Amino acid sequence: MSTGEEFDVVVIGGGGAGLAAAVSAAERGASVLLFEAEKELGGSTRLSAGMFTAAGTSVQTGLGIDDTPEKFFQHYMDLNQWQLKPGLVRAFCEEAGPALEWLIGLGAEIPAKVSHNAHSPGLTRAGVEDVWRGHVPKDQGYGLVQVLDKARRKAGVEAVVNTRVDRLLVENGRITGVVADGIDVPARAVVVASGGFAQDPALRARHYPDADAAGGALFVVAAPGSRGDHFGFGEQVGAAITGDGWGLLLPTAYFQRLHHWQSGFPPVSRVMVNGRGRRFMNEDASYAVSSGIIDAQGGPVWTVFDEQARLSLPAGYAHWDAAHVLAEAEAGRTVRADSVEELAGKLGVPADALRATIDRWNTQLPEGGDDPDFLRHHSLIAKGRTESVEPIGKPPFYAAHTLPAELVCTHAGLEIDGGAAVLDARGGRVPGLYAAGEAGAGVLGPRYVGGGNAVANAITMGRVAGRAAAAR
Secondary structure: OOOOOOEEEEEEOOEHHHHHHHHHHHHOOOOEEEEOOOOOOEHHHHHOOOOEEOOOOHHHHHOOOOOOHHHHHHHHHHHOOOOOOHHHHHHHHHHHHHHHHHHHHHOOOOOOOEOOOOOOOEEEOOEOOOOOOEEEOOOHHHHHHHHHHHHHHHOOOEEEOOOOEEEEEEEOOEEEEEEEOOEEEEEEEEEEOOOOOOOOHHHHHHHOHHHHHHHHHOEEOOOOOOOOHHHHHHHHHOEOEEOOOOEEEEEEEOOOOOOHHHHOOOOOOOEEEOOOOOEOOOOOOOOOOHHHHHHOOOOOOEEEEEHHHHHOOOOOOOOOOHHHHHHHHHOOOOEEEOOHHHHHHHHOOOHHHHHHHHHHHHHOHHHHOOOOOOOHHHHHHHOOOOOOOOOOOOOOEEEEEEEEEEEEEEOOEEEEOOOOEEEEOOOOEEEEEEEOHHHEEOOOOOOOOEOOHHHHHHHHHHHHHHHHHHHO
């Protein structure tokens, strides 16, 4: 980077959104410079499963699935109770499919085959959608970042890592560049793709206080660079902020501290019960809705399982491991008892209700293979499980406090329109300023649509932002 050199586009942030913006702008002939505050590119996208939610794709067509952006839009808005701007969400739903095809054209491998989880390449169930829209790439989020970074290098876009942008350059209300490490870098347009604010406690308390309700159980899996830099840039130009109070908290056992593919998964034979000792949800419910269901119980929620389930946990995971669960029980943090009635007493729930819950489970899924109350047999089939489910009956019995505590992403940021342009407090565009990903708010809403929502938002709107910035 040369002092005083002018670029058509400067991109702040080298995660999925920033890389997509840089490549998209360069494809349209713009000279582009990208800044990344951390030592390596990728941001939260690199740490993710890489799932990408989209409709009307070649992958769906290859599996005989009839889907359209219009159906995607309707589902997206209904799930979010129409609290999002329809124009922006429609633009996202229409652009997501082409963005996925663009990724495939750049080298991302997403085969047209059924996948039963977020880690096997193919098409999987992303959330509570009527048709499957979760596109899982080879090598997950890391693979997507490698594809985008290869395209960046091929396009000749320089990436300056370990360099945090200090502020924007503004002249007569128009963006004219950035200041990084005290150096003015002139540019005709700037794309803010600096990620969310999950790693900043003060910003969490202000813009997403629900996260702190998890107390000591809270853990953050967003990238270290998720420090909310976009808010400072927005203050410089009087940008509108939207999405306060929204984000993605995944339900976890209190002892989990890592991404679920590192922490592991709870046993299949389990029931989740509330303070009345009653089962209240499908234990496999998508995190599009599961945190809300848990919060609605108005008190502690417990994952209940038995000794056979504990011993069935596969080895190699950090937390949902037979030895780790035993250690938690020995320490008194996971509740353990020799009978269902004793467990109920320790949890402070009605013993007859908990006994009825366990008995009902044992006479449904393990024996008949159906779950008429919560339809879990459908979700087990979607996960590819064909073998029978074990009953809950071998003492001792365990109960692990379960709550929304894994903070994945935040949804509050600079308000954008369908062209990824940042809006000011009056709703007008800030000339020369664009935003995408968690920094560009309005696509991710009060309800996370399902696996791949954040990655699709980042790459789709990053691509839109880069294209728009280059057009200036």
